[in-house]
Amino acid sequence: MKADRQLSTACVGGRLRRAARALTQLYDERMGPSGLRLTQFSLLRMLAREGRVRITDLARLTLLDRTALSRNLDPLVAQGFVQVVPGADARTREVALTAAGLRAYERALPFWRDAQQVVTRKLGRPRVKELVALLAAVEALHPDARAET
Numbered sequence: 001m002k003a004d005r006q007l008s009t010a011c012v013g014g015r016l017r018r019a020a021r022a023l024t025q026l027y028d029e030r031m032g033p034s035g036l037r038l039t040q041f042s043l044l045r046m047l048a049r050e051g052r053v054r055i056t057d058l059a060r061l062t063l064l065d066r067t068a069l070s071r072n073l074d075p076l077v078a079q080g081f082v083q084v085v086p087g088a089d090a091r092t093r094e095v096a097l098t099a100a101g102l103r104a105y106e107r108a109l110p111f112w113r114d115a116q117q118v119v120t121r122k123l124g125r126p127r128v129k130e131l132v133a134l135l136a137a138v139e140a141l142h143p144d145a146r147a148e149t
Contacts, residue, residue: 024039026115026118030111030112030118031108031112034107035104039072040075040081043062043073043082044082046058047096048097051096052095052096054095055069055084055092055093055094056092058095063139079100080098081097081098081104082095082096082097082101083095
């Protein structure tokens, strides 16, 4: 009965936000020597994987609104790691990883892997695998993801 009451009074959103902050702080700490924060690394990683992409599509892929995406991209543009260029038509803009951005991503990769190993060691491989699957299901709750189904 007590477990049922705890579940009904727990705020899933609040707990998830706290957990995300804890995890982000762990990654940022481990990745500190690379000069990149996890949010920056994640964008560089996405661009390394996707190539040149429209800002609207990058926002959709990262589940960020355009304002939040712009706030995250601005420091990367200032450092010369990404560039924002005109798209195929006058109404669109695209984001592309620069050579310097690719080098920064590759320099940060060992630090990111170290953070991944710390998380896996602390949580255990089976729990990490379950967590990643659960997080994919949580991401599917995003309005843009729901619209696609």
